Amino acid sequence: MATTLEILKSPLLSGVTHGFFTRRGGASSGIYQGLNCGFGSQDQREVVALNRARVAEAMDVAPEAMVGVNQIHSADVAVIESVPETLVTADALVTRVPGLLLTVLTADCQPVLFADREAGVIGAAHAGWKGALNGVLEATLDAMEGLGARRAQTVAIIGPCISQRVYEVGEEFMDNFLMEDDAYGRFFAGGPGGKPMFDLPSFGLHRLREAGVGAAEWIGRCTYSDPAKFYSYRRATHLGEADYGRLISAIRL
Template sequence: MTLKPVEAKNLHALAGIKHGFFTRQGGVSTGIYESLNCGLGSNDDQTLVLENRRRIGLHLGRDEATFGPGVITLYQEHGTTAFEVTEAPSRDALPHADAVVSKTPGLVIGILTADCAPVLLADAEAGVAAAAHAGWRGALHGIIESAIREMERLGARRERISAAVGPCIGQAAYEVGPDFEAAFVSRDPAYARHFKQNSKSGRPHFDLPGFVMSRLAAAGVSNTENLALCTYENESLFFSYRRKTHRGDTDYGRQISAIVVA
């Protein structure tokens, strides 16, 4: 099956930037990982995961002769660290960070998700790209802002940055507890607008992509796009940690969102 990643119109329009929010389709994994599982932290056959990642790198034009196959990702930990890469790190020594930034042509960078929000950013004029992993913790505590600051350090300007929020869990599927909501509202009462009470359960539902979009706007990024695709609801296209949990599955796959300065 051919890879058919979802693309954001605002990033697609940028000269010298290639990207894709990849689905679970077009890979070689089987069973619960079918088929484009890119999570090296899963219990999937690592050979199959590496082949899936190789296909994504080729799709985006990675310079394999210089950097080897695949996509550079991080040891993600729901933090706020942004890290620049100029070459492929050892698999045994991945940077502990949740945003990866690069201005090296041909070096494909990405982040893994399975309900958290993937955010791809680029300043085409400066030739700087970034991928950020924005779960609720990272989004609340500043991963978006960290990624933008690291991009600026490499010559980007936030008023020129284009950013897109990819497939993640939608508000209808993201039921949380009152303590969760309180943690947000205690930081800023205006964050209450990102919660909606479920009429049946009476529990709040959190709008993760809407919150991430608001953080981008507050950071001064105006050219933004929300793909508004729910990972939980679209099983044929996306892996979902929450869906796995509700079903009692033993493990789950991860999709990748990647970008490159061409």
């Protein structure tokens, strides 16, 4: 069953079980066609559960070992020592417990997977523009260090997310960044209509590297531009669709 799934991986995380899942190989239909893993969508709950079970199988864990968070675009990080009884509200998770599958859901935002193999500590973060600006990536590294990781030997991979060529924003959006640091202007370019275009993955990489991570890369896939492989909140909005699916990214020791 899980063999039909498409899982993107990074050589930088070789030796660590991880994957950025595309929408291919799932049981959902209609606008959710494929591997919709978001219980927050209006998709049928039992179908989402089936999709998530396929992900668990592909990662070689029981579905009960999957841990996610209630994502709110914050910089909050949950330290996971066992599967929580209720969903924790945060935008990143870290653990040093083998067998727990850390997951985040996205549909244009950055999913970021972290690992310090030597220390045996991993993390996963949901980093949209707001979370990245508020420091969720740095907070994830801090929390990993609290578990014994060293950021200089930690690898961070940004999965499929929206790319600059399709991410038109307003002047007010850009001002949020410039008020923080004038140098952030380099992550914006002029679009065809004169509006700024924001480079989310480059901004994420910048924040990670400034924070002292050992290695970081973007997997180079745009969610908006490839409807066959990825869900996209912005694309669904532009098409006037009532809802959208959620992609899942996962990592475990």
